[in-house]
Amino acid sequence: xxxxxxxxxxxxxxxxxxxxxxxxxxxxxxxxxxxxxxxxxxxxxxxxxxxxxxxxxxxxxxxxxxxxxxxxxxxxxxxxxxxxxxxxxxxxxxxxxxxxxxxxxxxxxxxxxxxxxxxxxxxxxxxxxxxxxxxxxxxxxxxxxxxxxxxxxxxxxxxxxxxxxxxxxxxxxxxxxxxxxxxxxxxxxxxxxxxxxxxxxxxxxxxxxxxxxxxxxxxxxxxxxxxxxxxxxxxxxxxxxxxxxxxxxxxxxxxxxxxxxxxxxxxxxxxxxxxxxxxxxxxxxxxxxx
Amino acid sequence: xxxxxxxxxxxxxxxxxxxxxxxxxxxxxxxxxxxxxxxxxxxxxxxxxxxxxxxxxxxxxxxxxxxxxxxxxxxxxxxxxxxxxxxxxxxxxxxxxxxxxxxxxxxxxxxxxxxxxxxxxxxxxxxxxxxxxxxxxxxxxxxxxxxxxxxxxxxxxxxxxxxxxxxxxxxxxxxxxxxxxxxxxxxxxxxxxxxxxxxxxxxxxxxxxxxxxxxxxxxxxxxxxxxxxxxxxxxxxxxxxxxxxxxxxxxxxxxxxxxxxx
Ligand SMILES: Nc1ncnc2c1ncn2[C@@H]1O[C@H](COP(=O)(O)OP(=O)(O)OP(=O)(O)O)[C@@H](O)[C@H]1O
Ligand SMILES: [Mg+2]
Numbered sequence: 001x002x003x004x005x006x007x008x009x010x011x012x013x014x015x016x017x018x019x020x021x022x023x024x025x026x027x028x029x030x031x032x033x034x035x036x037x038x039x040x041x042x043x044x045x046x047x048x049x050x051x052x053x054x055x056x057x058x059x060x061x062x063x064x065x066x067x068x069x070x071x072x073x074x075x076x077x078x079x080x081x082x083x084x085x086x087x088x089x090x091x092x093x094x095x096x097x098x099x100x101x102x103x104x105x106x107x108x109x110x111x112x113x114x115x116x117x118x119x120x121x122x123x124x125x126x127x128x129x130x131x132x133x134x135x136x137x138x139x140x141x142x143x144x145x146x147x148x149x150x151x152x153x154x155x156x157x158x159x160x161x162x163x164x165x166x167x168x169x170x171x172x173x174x175x176x177x178x179x180x181x182x183x184x185x186x187x188x189x190x191x192x193x194x195x196x197x198x199x200x201x202x203x204x205x206x207x208x209x210x211x212x213x214x215x216x217x218x219x220x221x222x223x224x225x226x227x228x229x230x231x232x233x234x235x236x237x238x239x240x241x242x243x244x245x246x247x248x249x250x251x252x253x254x255x256x257x258x259x260x261x262x263x264x265x266x267x268x269x270x271x272x273x274x275x276x277x278x279x280x281x282x283x284x285x286x287x288x289x290x
Numbered sequence: 291x292x293x294x295x296x297x298x299x300x301x302x303x304x305x306x307x308x309x310x311x312x313x314x315x316x317x318x319x320x321x322x323x324x325x326x327x328x329x330x331x332x333x334x335x336x337x338x339x340x341x342x343x344x345x346x347x348x349x350x351x352x353x354x355x356x357x358x359x360x361x362x363x364x365x366x367x368x369x370x371x372x373x374x375x376x377x378x379x380x381x382x383x384x385x386x387x388x389x390x391x392x393x394x395x396x397x398x399x400x401x402x403x404x405x406x407x408x409x410x411x412x413x414x415x416x417x418x419x420x421x422x423x424x425x426x427x428x429x430x431x432x433x434x435x436x437x438x439x440x441x442x443x444x445x446x447x448x449x450x451x452x453x454x455x456x457x458x459x460x461x462x463x464x465x466x467x468x469x470x471x472x473x474x475x476x477x478x479x480x481x482x483x484x485x486x487x488x489x490x491x492x493x494x495x496x497x498x499x500x501x502x503x504x505x506x507x508x509x510x511x512x513x514x515x516x517x518x519x520x521x522x523x524x525x526x527x528x529x530x531x532x533x534x535x536x537x538x539x540x541x542x543x544x545x546x547x548x549x550x551x552x
Pocket of ligand 2: 352
């Protein structure tokens with residue numbers, strides 16, 4: 001795609017080349033690659049500008065370091081945190097919570113979704129109850145969960161699993177229900193039934209919807225983790241931030257926030273990667289997959 | 291009651307016997323959807339290996355009849371016999387080609403032809419793809435194919451099972467005129483080679499006259515016309531006999547369409 005863009009740029013060139021010096025070709029290529037690189041870098045221009053302004057503001061004393069420390073100072077304390085091993089330890093703990101909660105919630109959501117999606121009886125039995133429970137914001141349960149599990153790992157994993165379960169359940173259930181009936185009928189006419197029909201027709205037909213559920217619930221996962229760690233924890237990124245707040249270490253608070261953002265971005269990229277891998281057959285994803 | 295004396299004894303369904311057509315017998319078949327009676331005591335007998343085309347106005351019950359023979363519907367009354375056996379569920383000797391190709395978008399062309407096959411299916415699927423001239427597209431995704439190519443893949447998918455009864459529910463309805471004629475020739479050639487019994491629903495009277503041994507008109511839920519087409523194959527459109535037959539069927543389809551006038 002960017003190739004055709006370059007082509008369009010080179011079009012008016014040949015006429016000039018005939019009159020220009022022999023190395024005009026090289027110059028043109030250089031100019032073009034700078035232009036192409038520039039277009040690539042453009043989205044980063046504004047953040048970079050803000051960073052420079054921020055640093056300048058801090059250096060000139062416009063921004064108090066209690067409000068927002070200078071980027072350079074934040075970088076320095078980041079290095080400190082990494083060196084002391086504190087950061088890695090807390091990062092590991094946070095990720096461990098996030099992913100074990102996600103895994104448990106996703107498995108429960110998938111199993112329930114497939115079950116209610118493929119059996120009318122299970123739907124009658126379960127769906128109304130799940131829809132009712134779904135309407136309670138899971139974070140509202142935090143005090144109750146702390147009463148049940150204390151502020152140990154269990155409470156955080158439980159809350160995350162609870163939050164992750166519903167988007168995955170809903171998307172799996174609706175995904176199954178929206179699989180093309182004609183394809184299912186075709187599968188039956190061509191000798192598929194039971195597990196074969198599920199594997200060849202129903203599961204792949206539900207996959208796009210499940211992936212939507214996964215992407216959505218990854219967002220829920222980070223949000224729940226942040227809230228749970230900020231309210232009640234004795235380790236993890238959120239604890240590190242709250243602890244730093246008590247000692248007015250604004251730089252560490254900012255680092256924790258930036259790390260949360262980075263983790264969220266990485267998880268989203270992983271989910272997109274899965275989409276490209278599993279939905280290669282989908283016209284929408286085929287271009288990037290090729 | 292599973293045997294129909296008018297038909298030959300049912301053949302054992304072994305690999306060696308596949309590809310040989312089976313007889314079909316529909317006896318006093320009735321089917322309603324709510325208050326709407328679609329099929330009214332419909333009778334129809336098809337000899338093994340015959341090519342029968344069904345025409346009739348939209349909504350007259352052509353697809354419903356086909357779905358009963360595919361085992362996708364249960365009759366209110368009457369019988370649908372295939373190879374002398376009552377058809378009450380889908381059966382391995384019968385395959386359907388639908389109006390839409392109904393390819394699985396998440397399987398490659400080859401994978402689609404292999405749907406429902408067991409064991410070492412790749413070679414067989416590839417052979418079927420060659421028969422419809424699409425072996426070179428085996429690894430492509432269905433969304434990269436044209437409408438006509440998709441129907442050819444659907445045809446390969448049906449043929450790979452060596453069906454003894456092949457039901458076509460307007461599979462060429464959405465194709466342009468040229469592609470349609472090509473597909474008709476392909477279907478006729480494969481039918482001549484493999485000898486399955488073919489039942490094709492169509493809106494196109496010329497298509498019916500080009501392909502059929504018999505043209506059946508369904509009206510008011512029953513067979514209203516049963517016309518043998520004796521033109522020699524391969525049939526040439528445009529010759530006088532062809533045009534005469536086409537005119538005959540068309541005229542009949544267009545007249546008694548209102549049940550109350552009969
Ligand atoms: N599952 C169903 N539920 C209710 N009504 C149905 C159902 N299937 C078919 N019908 C009705 O039965 C009648 C016959 O339908 P059918 O699909 O057999 O018509 P057709 O002859 O194939 O028409 P067309 O040429 O338009 O495809 C129609 O009026 C249709 O609305
Ligand atoms: Mg129809």
